[in-house]
Amino acid sequence: xxxYEINVHHITRVEGHGNVVVNVRDGRIEDLRLEIxxxxxxxxxxxxxxxxxxxxxxxxxxxxxxxxGHTMAxxxxxxxxxxxxxxxxxxxxxxxxxxxxxxxxHILHLYFLVAPDFFNVGSVIPLAGTHPEVVKRALRLKKxxxxxxxxxxxxxxxxxxxxxxxxxxxxxxxxxxxxxxILEDARPDLEATVELFKTxxxxxxxxxxxxxxxxxxxxxxxxxGDIASSLGKVTPPQTYLDRISERVVSxxxxxxxxxxxxxxxxxxxxxLNINHEMLRPWAKGxxxxxxxxxxxxxxxxxxxxxLIEVLHCYENAIEMCDELLARKxxxxxxxxxxxxxRGAGASEVPRGVLFHDYxxxxxxxxxxxxxxxxxxxxxxxxxxDMHTLVGQMAGREPQEIQRGLEMLVRAYDPCISxxxxxxxxxxx
Amino acid sequence: xxxxxRLLLQRGQEGEGGALMKPKLGVFSFTSCEGCQLxxxxxxxxxxxxxxxxxxxxxxxxxxxxxxxxxVAFVEGSITTPEEVEEVQAIRGRAKILVAIGACATIGGIxxxxxxxxxxxxxxxxxxxxxxxxxxxxxxxxxDVVPVDYEMHGCPIDKIELVxxxxxxxxxxxxxxxxxxLCTECKQRVNVCLYDKGICCIGPIVxxxxxxxxxxxxxxxxxxxxxxxxxxxxxxxEILKSKGLSRAEVEDRLTQFNSLTPVxxxxxxxS
Numbered sequence: 300x301x302x303y304e305i306n307v308h309h310i311t312r313v314e315g316h317g318n319v320v321v322n323v324r325d326g327r328i329e330d331l332r333l334e335i336x337x338x339x340x341x342x343x344x345x346x347x348x349x350x351x352x353x354x355x356x357x358x359x360x361x362x363x364x365x366x367x368g369h370t371m372a373x374x375x376x377x378x379x380x381x382x383x384x385x386x387x388x389x390x391x392x393x394x395x396x397x398x399x400x401x402x403x404x405h406i407l408h409l410y411f412l413v414a415p416d417f418f419n420v421g422s423v424i425p426l427a428g429t430h431p432e433v434v435k436r437a438l439r440l441k442k443x444x445x446x447x448x449x450x451x452x453x454x455x456x457x458x459x460x461x462x463x464x465x466x467x468x469x470x471x472x473x474x475x476x477x478x479x480x481i482l483e484d485a486r487p488d489l490e491a492t493v494e495l496f497k498t499x500x501x502x503x504x505x506x507x508x509x510x511x512x513x514x515x516x517x518x519x520x521x522x523x524g525d526i527a528s529s530l531g532k533v534t535p536p537q538t539y540l541d542r543i544s545e546r547v548v549s550x551x552x553x554x555x556x557x558x559x560x561x562x563x564x565x566x567x568x569x570x571l572n573i574n575h576e577m578l579r580p581w582a583k584g585x586x587x588x589x590x591x592x593x594x595x596x597x598x599x600x601x602x603x604x605x606l607i608e609v610l611h612c613y614e615n616a617i618e619m620c621d622e623l624l625a626r627k628x629x630x631x632x633x634x635x636x637x638x639x640x641r642g643a644g645a646s647e648v649p650r651g652v653l654f655h656d657y658x659x660x661x662x663x664x665x666x667x668x669x670x671x672x673x674x675x676x677x678x679x680x681x682x683x684d685m686h687t688l689v690g691q692m693a694g695r696e697p698q699e700i701q702r703g704l705e706m707l708v709r710a711y712d713p714c715i716s717x718x719x720x721x722x723x724x725x726x727x
Numbered sequence: 728x729x730x731x732x733r734l735l736l737q738r739g740q741e742g743e744g745g746a747l748m749k750p751k752l753g754v755f756s757f758t759s760c761e762g763c764q765l766x767x768x769x770x771x772x773x774x775x776x777x778x779x780x781x782x783x784x785x786x787x788x789x790x791x792x793x794x795x796x797x798x799v800a801f802v803e804g805s806i807t808t809p810e811e812v813e814e815v816q817a818i819r820g821r822a823k824i825l826v827a828i829g830a831c832a833t834i835g836g837i838x839x840x841x842x843x844x845x846x847x848x849x850x851x852x853x854x855x856x857x858x859x860x861x862x863x864x865x866x867x868x869x870x871d872v873v874p875v876d877y878e879m880h881g882c883p884i885d886k887i888e889l890v891x892x893x894x895x896x897x898x899x900x901x902x903x904x905x906x907x908x909l910c911t912e913c914k915q916r917v918n919v920c921l922y923d924k925g926i927c928c929i930g931p932i933v934x935x936x937x938x939x940x941x942x943x944x945x946x947x948x949x950x951x952x953x954x955x956x957x958x959x960x961x962x963x964x965e966i967l968k969s970k971g972l973s974r975a976e977v978e979d980r981l982t983q984f985n986s987l988t989p990v991x992x993x994x995x996x997x998s
Contacts (some may be wrong), residue, residue, distance in 0.1 A: 300783070309787055311787050311788075311790065311791045311793075312787075312788065312789065312791070313788070314761055314788060315761065316756075316787075325732070337852075338757070338758040338807045338811060338851075338863065339861050339863055340758060340807075340838060340841070341841050341844075341849050341852065341863075343852075344841065344849040344852055344853065345837065345840035345843075345844070347841075347844070349979065349983075350976070350979055351985060353979065356949060356983070357837055357840070359744075359838040360760050360762075360882065361760060362760050362761075362762075363759075363760040363761045363763070363765045363766075363883060364761070364762075364765060366760070366762065374905050378959075407768065409767065411789060412789075414790075421790055421791030421792055422789055422790030422791055422792070423789065423790075424778060424783065424789075424790060427775060434775075435775075436776075437773040437774075438774055439771070441768075441771055442771035445769055445771070451943070453943065453944040453946065454883075454938050454940065455769075456765060456766060456881060456883045457760040457762065457882060459856050459940060459944035459945075459946050460941075460944040460945045460946045462946075467945030467946045467947075468943060468944045468945035469884055478834075488776045494756075506761075520834020525832065547854050547855060547856075547857035548857075549857060550795075552861050577958070606767075606992070648968070669787050695857055
C-alpha cells in the first residue's frame with residue numbers, strides 16, 4: 300500500500316485550535332498526532348495571589364462554552380477550602396443551571412458541529428436553505444438552554460452571582476415557573492431531535508478503553524460525586540491526584556492525562572457507561588429504542604450519549620423546578636467561610652469530569668491552583684482511537700480517511716481553549 | 728479618526744447578474760475562552776436575519792470555509808504569541824473594517840493577569856522542561872498590535888450591542904462606544920445600589936453598555952468594559968477606603984480585568 304500524509308491545520312467545527320497530522324509509509328503509521336496549538340493562558344498562575352472570592356469569576360473565563368461548569372468546579376473547590384456546606388436549595392438551583400448548560404452545549408455540538416457531516420455540508424449555514432425546519436429547531440433548542448441560565452444567573456457565558464456559599468440573587472418563584480414552562484414547551488422539538496438522530500448512522504469503530512466519570516448516590520452525577528472508573532475503584536474528589544497523572548507532550552499545549560489504563564475517556568459516553576442505570580425514564584427509553592446497550596465502546600457514540608443526556612437533563616431540570624417550587628417560604632442566605640485551607644472540587648461539565656484545586660493562605664488568597672480539564676484527559680484516548688481508525692480504514696482514499704479522523708475528533712467535542720490551562724507538571 | 732472614509736462599506740455593490748452583494752464577514756479567535764464568538768452563535772432569534780444580511784466566509788468554530796475575501800473582521804481574544812501577531816496583521820491587511828470584540832481583545836481582560844507574573848517562571852511552573860515548545864509573550868490588546876476600527880467591549884460581549892453595532896456597520900456607520908459610567912444604566916434598570924446592600928462596587932469609574940447586568944444579579948461590577956476615559960479614581964478610592972477595603976483589596980478590584988491599565992494607588996496611601 301502506498302503512503303500518504305494528512306495535515307489538517309486548525310480543524311473546523313471544534314472549540315479551539317487543533318491540528319491533525321498523520322503520516323503513513325508502506326502501510327505503517329510513522330506519525331500520528333492531534334496537535335494542540337492553542338495559545339497557553341496560564342490560569343493557575345493568574346490565580347496566584349488573588350482573593351478566594353475572585354476565583355469563580357476568573358475561572359469561568361477559562362471557557363465560554365462550559366463557563367457554568369467551571370464556575371461549579373471552582374465553587375466546590377472553594378467551599379471545600381473555606382469550610383462551607385451549601386444548603387439543599389442551593390444545590391438544587393446549581394443542578395438546574397448545569398442542566399441548562401448541558402442542554403445548550405450538547406445541542407450546539409450535535410446540530411451545529413456534528414450534523415453538517417451527516418448532511419454532507421461544511422456548516423449549518425447551507426442547511427438554513429435546504430432544511431430550514433432543522434435549523435430553526437436547532438436555534439430554538441439552543442436558546443432553551445441559554446434562556447434557563449439567563450433567567451437564573453444573568454447569562455450562560457460567565458454566569459453572574461453563582462458563588463461559594465450560595466447565590467448573590469435568588470430567583471423569584473415566577474422565574475422558576477417561567478423556566479419550567481420554557482422546558483415544557485420544548486418537548487416537541489426534543490421529540491423531533493430524537494427522530495432526526497435516529498436516522499443518522501454513526502461510523503463503526505470499536506476499541507476497549509477506560510471510562511472515568513463521577514458517581515453520586517441516587518442520581519446520574521453531574522453536580523458532583525466521587526471519582527469512578529470502569530476499571531474499579533470509587534474515591535472522593537480530593538483524591539484526584541492519586542487517580543490520574545498529567546504529562547507534557549511536545550505537540551500539545553494541553554497536557555496529556557492518564558488514569559489506570561494508558562488512556563481513558565471522559566464525557567457523555569463515559570458518564571453514560573458508568574451511570575446509565577440512573578438515567579431518567581425518557582432518556583433510558585430512547586437509549587433502549589436505539590438498540591444500544593452500555594457500555595458504548597464506539598467513540599462516535601459520544602454523539603448519541605449527548606442526545607440521551609439532553610433528554611435526561613430536560614427531565615431532571617423539570618424535576619429541579621418542581622422541587623424548588625415546593626419549598627415555599629425558603630429564604631436564601633449566603634453561607635460565609637469558616638476557615639482558609641486547601642480544597643478540591645469535581646464536577647461533570649459537558650465534555651467530562653473537571654477538577655479544580657485551590658490552596659489559600661491566612662488572608663484567603665490563593666497560593667496554588669490546579670485545574671484538570673476534560674479535553675486534556677481525552678487527548679491520549681483520541682489519539683489511540685485515531686490509530687485504530689487509520690488502521691481500520693487502510694486502503695481507502697486519504698481524503699476519506701481525513702474526513703473520518705475529523706469526524707472522530709469532533710465526536711469527542713473537544714474544547715481546546717479550555718484544555719490549555721494546567722499547572723503542576725507530573726511526568727509519568 | 729484617521730482613514731475613516733475607508734471604513735465605510737460600499738453599500739449596494741452589484742455582483743454578477745445584478746444581484747446585490749452581501750458584505751462578507753470573517754470571525755477570528757485569538758487567546759480567549761471563545762465566549763464572544765459563541766455570543767454570535769447565540770443570536771438565535773436574529774441568526775437567520777444575520778445570514779440574510781451578511782455572508783460569513785471564515786468562522787472556524789462554526790464553518791469549514793476559510794476564505795480571505797472578508798470585508799469585516801470580528802477579532803476575539805488577546806494577542807499572546809508570535810504566530811498570533813502575524814495572523815492578526817494578515818487579517819488587518821485584508822479587512823476593510825476590523826472590530827475587536829470582547830474584553831480580551833479590547834482591554835486585555837483576564838488574560839492580562841498573566842502580565843503581573845514573571846513570564847519565564849510562569850512557563851516553567853506550567854510546562855516544566857517542556858516550556859520551550861510553547862512560545863508565549865506578554866498579553867496585548869488587539870490595538871496594541873494593529874489599528875482597530877471599533878471596539879466592542881465586555882466579557883462576554885452583549886448580544887443586543889452586537890446586533891446594534893453590526894447594523895450600524897451595515898449602514899456604513901461607526902457607532903460610538905459609551906462614555907457614561909455604569910451607574911447610569913444601574914439607575915435606568917432601577918437596581919438598588921449595591922452600596923445600599925453593603926457591597927462595594929467600582930461601577931462609578933467603569934464604562935457602561937452592558938445594561939448593568941452584574942449589579943442586577945447581585946454582584947459588583949468587575950469592570951470588564953474597562954474604565955471611563957477620565958475616571959475619578961481619587962473619589963473611587965476614597966469611597967472604597969471608607970468602606971474598609973485594604974489597599975490590596977482596592978487593587979484587586981482595579982486589576983481583575985484591567986491589569987493593562989494600571990492605576991497608581993500610592994498618592995492615596997501616603998500615610
